[in-house]
Amino acid sequence: MLHSAKNLLTHMSRRAFNQQIGKAAGMMALSASLPAWPYQEKPEKKLGVALVGLGGYSTGQLAPALQQTQYCKLAGIVTGTPAKEKIWSEQYGIPHKNIYNYENFDTIADNPAIDIVYVVLPNAMHAEYTIRAAQAGKHVICEKPMAISVQECEEMMAACREAGVKLSMGYRLHFEPHNQEVMRLGQQKVFGNLTFVTCEAGYQIKDNWDQWRLKKALAGTGALGNMGVYAIQGAINVVGENPLYVTAQEFKTKPEKFKEVDETVTLQFEFPGGTVANLQTSHNARMNRLYAAADNGWFELVPYSPYQGIQGKSSEGALALPQVNQQALQMDDFAYYILHDKPTRVPGEMGMRDVQIIEAVLQSAATGKKVPLKNLAF
Amino acid sequence: MLHSAKNLLTHMSRRAFNQQIGKAAGMMALSASLPAWPYQEKPEKKLGVALVGLGGYSTGQLAPALQQTQYCKLAGIVTGTPAKEKIWSEQYGIPHKNIYNYENFDTIADNPAIDIVYVVLPNAMHAEYTIRAAQAGKHVICEKPMAISVQECEEMMAACREAGVKLSMGYRLHFEPHNQEVMRLGQQKVFGNLTFVTCEAGYQIKDNWDQWRLKKALAGTGALGNMGVYAIQGAINVVGENPLYVTAQEFKTKPEKFKEVDETVTLQFEFPGGTVANLQTSHNARMNRLYAAADNGWFELVPYSPYQGIQGKSSEGALALPQVNQQALQMDDFAYYILHDKPTRVPGEMGMRDVQIIEAVLQSAATGKKVPLKNLAF
Numbered sequence: 124m125l126h127s128a129k130n131l132l133t134h135m136s137r138r139a140f141n142q143q144i145g146k147a148a149g150m151m152a153l154s155a156s157l158p159a160w161p162y163q164e165k166p167e168k169k170l171g172v173a174l175v176g177l178g179g180y181s182t183g184q185l186a187p188a189l190q191q192t193q194y195c196k197l198a199g200i201v202t203g204t205p206a207k208e209k210i211w212s213e214q215y216g217i218p219h220k221n222i223y224n225y226e227n228f229d230t231i232a233d234n235p236a237i238d239i240v241y242v243v244l245p246n247a248m249h250a251e252y253t254i255r256a257a258q259a260g261k262h263v264i265c266e267k268p269m270a271i272s273v274q275e276c277e278e279m280m281a282a283c284r285e286a287g288v289k290l291s292m293g294y295r296l297h298f299e300p301h302n303q304e305v306m307r308l309g310q311q312k313v314f315g316n317l318t319f320v321t322c323e324a325g326y327q328i329k330d331n332w333d334q335w336r337l338k339k340a341l342a343g344t345g346a347l348g349n350m351g352v353y354a355i356q357g358a359i360n361v362v363g364e365n366p367l368y369v370t371a372q373e374f375k376t377k378p379e380k381f382k383e384v385d386e387t388v389t390l391q392f393e394f395p396g397g398t399v400a401n402l403q404t405s406h407n408a409r410m411n412r413l414y415a416a417a418d419n420g421w422f423e424l425v426p427y428s429p430y431q432g433i434q435g436k437s438s439e440g441a442l443a444l445p446q447v448n449q450q451a452l453q454m455d456d457f458a459y460y461i462l463h464d465k466p467t468r469v470p471g472e473m474g475m476r477d478v479q480i481i482e483a484v485l486q487s488a489a490t491g492k493k494v495p496l497k498n499l500a501f
Numbered sequence: 502m503l504h505s506a507k508n509l510l511t512h513m514s515r516r517a518f519n520q521q522i523g524k525a526a527g528m529m530a531l532s533a534s535l536p537a538w539p540y541q542e543k544p545e546k547k548l549g550v551a552l553v554g555l556g557g558y559s560t561g562q563l564a565p566a567l568q569q570t571q572y573c574k575l576a577g578i579v580t581g582t583p584a585k586e587k588i589w590s591e592q593y594g595i596p597h598k599n600i601y602n603y604e605n606f607d608t609i610a611d612n613p614a615i616d617i618v619y620v621v622l623p624n625a626m627h628a629e630y631t632i633r634a635a636q637a638g639k640h641v642i643c644e645k646p647m648a649i650s651v652q653e654c655e656e657m658m659a660a661c662r663e664a665g666v667k668l669s670m671g672y673r674l675h676f677e678p679h680n681q682e683v684m685r686l687g688q689q690k691v692f693g694n695l696t697f698v699t700c701e702a703g704y705q706i707k708d709n710w711d712q713w714r715l716k717k718a719l720a721g722t723g724a725l726g727n728m729g730v731y732a733i734q735g736a737i738n739v740v741g742e743n744p745l746y747v748t749a750q751e752f753k754t755k756p757e758k759f760k761e762v763d764e765t766v767t768l769q770f771e772f773p774g775g776t777v778a779n780l781q782t783s784h785n786a787r788m789n790r791l792y793a794a795a796d797n798g799w800f801e802l803v804p805y806s807p808y809q810g811i812q813g814k815s816s817e818g819a820l821a822l823p824q825v826n827q828q829a830l831q832m833d834d835f836a837y838y839i840l841h842d843k844p845t846r847v848p849g850e851m852g853m854r855d856v857q858i859i860e861a862v863l864q865s866a867a868t869g870k871k872v873p874l875k876n877l878a879f
Contacts, residue, residue: 318705318754319765319786327696327794370869372748376696376775387697389769389779397754401767401781408697408777408794416705416786491748491869 170238170458171198173221173231173261175252177207180266181243184430186215188450194458199237201228228252232259239457241293242266245341246348250275253290254282262461264291264454267352269474271343273482276475276500283471290471291457294356297469298452300444301424301435302360305413308422308437309361315418317398322357322413324350324428325387325405328380336406338383344481345384351404351484352477353428357413358392358400365499366392366400369480373488376407390484476501548616548836549576551599551609551639553630555585558644559621562808564593566828572836577615579606606630610637617835619671620644623719624726628653631668632660640839642669642832645730647852649721651860654853654878661849668849669835672734675847676830678822679802679813680738683791686800686815687739693796695776700735700791702728702806703765703783706758714784716761722859723762729782729862730855731806735791736770736778743877744770744778747858751866754785768862854879 172195174181189197199221200211208222221236231237240256242249242265250270256263263283269292270276283290296302309317325346328337335341336349344351359365371390375381386407392400403410413427420438427433430449435442453469460467476499483494550573552559567575577599578589586600599614609615618634620627620643628648634641641661647670648654661668674680687695703724706715713719714727722729737743749768753759764785770778781788791805798816805811808827813820831847838845854877861872 319703319781319783319788321699321701321781321788323699325697325794327796329796370750372769374769374771374777376777387777389767389777391750391752391767393752399752399754399765399767399783399786401779403697403699403779405697405777405794409799410697410699410792410794412792414788414790416703416783416788418705418707421787491871493869 169193170195170461171221171236172196172239172241172454172458173199173201173223173237174241174243175201175228175256176243176245176248177202177204177211178243181241184450185241185243185454186211188448189454190215191448191451192455192458194455194462195239199223199231199234201225201231201240229255229259231256231261237261238461239264241454243293245335246343247271247341250279253279257282257286257288257290260286260288262289262291262457264293264457265471265474266293267474267477268343268348268481269471269478271348271478273475273479276471276478280471280475280500289457289461289467291467292469292471292474293453294469294473295430295449295453296353296356296428297360298447298456299433299449300447301433301442302427304442304444305415305422305424305435306360306363309415309417310363312417314420314422314438316396317362317415317417319416320358320361320398320400320414321402322354322400322427323403323410324353324357325403325408325410326350327409328406332380336384337381342384344485345381345386346404346406347385347388347481347484349406351388351390351402351481354390354402354404355477355480357427358402361413361415362394362396362398362400364394364396364398365476365501366394366480366496368393368493368495369483369487370493371484371487373485381406385485385488388484388488390487470501472501547571548573548839549599549614550574550617550619550832550836551577551579551601551615552619552621553579553606553634554621554623554626555580555582555589556621559619562828563619563621563832564589566826567832568593569826569829570833570836572833572840573617577601577609577612579603579609579618607633607637609634609639615639616839617642619832621671623713624721625649625719628657631657635660635664635666635668638664638666640667640669640835642671642835643849643852644671645852645855646721646726646859647849647856649726649856651853651857654849654856658849658853658878667835667839667845669845670847670849670852671831672847672851673808673827673831674731674734674806675738676825676834677811677827678825679811679820680805682820682822683793683800683802683813684738684741687793687795688741690795692798692800692816694774695740695793695795697794698736698739698776698778698792699780700732700778700805701781701788702731702735703781703786703788704728705787706784710758714762715759720762722863723759723764724782724784725763725766725859725862727784729766729768729780729859732768732780732782733855733858735805736780739791739793740772740774740776740778742772742774742776743854743879744772744858744874746771746871746873747861747865748871749862749865751863759784763863763866766862766866768865848879850879 201223240261374387387405389403411426414423422437424435487494579601618639752765765783767781789804792801800815802813865872
């Protein structure tokens with residue numbers, strides 16, 4: 124299941140990789156997280172990716188990552204800001220015919236250079252552009268959270284199903300070696316049953332109080348959908364089960380700033396196998412850690428979820444694993460599975476499950492009651 | 502307020518201390534945690550301490566610590582196990598006249614060699630032996646949790662008040678330099694207002710399922726009173742306020758083992774200044790950390806509460822502070838304040854406050870409701 128770690132070999136020389144491995148003191152057996160490499164064949168062509176929304180994540184992470192990919196490449200952009208067209212065209216050699224705005228976006232259906240549309244817009248626009256991309260016959264990858272309601276998620280999945288295109292989520296940590304290793308440690312019970320997991324992901328908004336992430340109409344939720352998704356994923360990923368119940372609490376230290384959406388949320392999961400998780404997220408506090416206690420040991424990632432610099436250790440020593448380009452691996456994985464018509468490991472159903480959990484979290488925080496997590500999509 | 506760090510100089514040479522300071526890379530200004538040394542005078546005599554209950558903590562920590570103290574010394578023992586009398590008498594030179602059992606304990610009133618009684622018994626016996634010690638005219642220091650009910654705490658404080666003796670709690674972390682430093686960082690807002698604190702303290706009971714800590718009649722509570730008190734103290738100590746409200750959740754991964762008392766508890770505090778805390782404790786999971794996010798930085802202790810090996814860092818670098826004998830400092834501090842008839846910094850009132858909070862935690866976990874924390878004793 125966790126078979127992309129070796130992918131990092133496409134992003135660093137084998138010698139550099141082996142040197143990192145050689146340096147590793149007390150590391151876990153890396154080979155265990157490197158199952159058979161699935162990407163045997165060279166692609167006949169690289170799939171073309173169009174980024175929809177050219178904000179900080181597209182500019183700082185996705186576009187550079189798509190210069191390092193083997194199975195896909197940055198081929199197009201969709202932007203509402205004409206000034207960006209020239210900048211991106213020059214920087215990445217994007218031809219004029221592959222540049223769209225939000226009015227002519229649907230004509231992308233006629234462009235064979237675009238195979239994949241990556242939706243990097245504010246949360247409330249995910250559903251519309253995922254559905255329009257699917258209807259244009261394009262495979263879609265969508266940033267988290269998948270949408271601002273479960274209903275939207277269902278509509279997005281239905282549109283992709285009807286169009287016969289694949290839908291994936293931008294859950295980059297599934298392609299990161301430290302995260303893959305703790306999934307292995309937890310799911311394979313390397314230290315025995317997990318008894319307790321804590322996961323936290325948050326940062327502090329200190330200025331730019333007009334940003335869309337603070338507006339309910341655009342963001343749906345605040346910290347919960349933006350960073351809480353990482354905490355939710357972290358716990359579920361290492362336990363390898365969906366939780367049965369959630370309890371949650373919401374707090375506002377700065378209610379005058381966080382008027383429309385949540386600021387700080389704590390939540391607890393109960394898993395079928397008995398694991399308990401206590402999670403926290405905030406847009407008013409820096410926090411970033413995944414920690415799991417098991418019957419025979421423990422493991423943790425600190426920090427857990429940045430683009431670079433993830434580090435881990437266990438009760439047996441450091442997890443000495445390489446740094447990779449998470450977004451490049453994520454995009455190559457999606458492209459490979461499109462090329463081979465196999466399911467992605469981070470499908471729309473996983474994104475919908477997390478939105479189902481987010482809705483249950485808000486319900487529990489509002490009512491004070493434990494909420495059962497039933498009929499999860501993934 | 503935090504004026505015992507320099508006390509470590511009584512437990513390590515000044516050269517060794519300065520070497521540690523010199524080695525400190527990126528440390529916070531240590532001098533700020535070293536206010537004026539209050540212990541100017543040499544004592545005319547060392548106060549005599551009698552340990553009541555010779556379990557692991559007395560044997561492994563307190564008795565050795567009392568060999569390193571300047572203002573008090575191990576002078577007597579109270580034990581129900583005759584075999585221990587000879588062992589302790591030989592190891593620590595305790596004269597027969599200073600050895601008591603639980604039947605003749607009250608005659609300790611006639612023994613001028615004993616000034617302080619340290620109650621290290623199962624929680625349910627704290628009240629009885631604190632009250633009997635007070636009635637015997639001895640100053641008392643009591644292990645945490647102070648008692649198994651608020652009512653008992655009130656009776657203990659009343660007995661000490663009526664007898665004119667001092668009552669202190671075994672809150673050793675108040676005498677530990679890393680903990681003192683994070684109290685300073687938080688309370689003095691060195692990184693600005695604290696927005697979020699998480700604190701965790703727990704270990705896993707893996708055998709000895711007959712121990713008193715699992716029996717309600719002896720322990721009152723499980724992890725909550727034993728280790729949760731550290732999490733509660735950690736949050737309150739760095740914020741420097743009492744919380745206004747608590748929400749709490751209780752979980753049992755192994756209900757067949759934890760039949761009578763709590764196994765795993767998560768709880769949240771809201772503080773007057775707006776800080777939110779998310780805390781966790783367990784007798785089924787190893788966990789040990791204190792983390793605080795502030796408007797202009799962060800700081801943490803990992804591990805937070807062991808007898809030795811506490812380490813810390815902040816957004817500005819490592820907290821390079823010395824390791825000390827926490828119990829020796831704690832006992833010298835209590836003895837000094839007895840000798841000078843001043844209040845201890847960890848009085849019975851603080852212990853009662855924490856038992857008040859424990860009762861509110863259990864109430865919230867049972868009802869699912871937020872519980873206001875009113876009329877706290879400290």
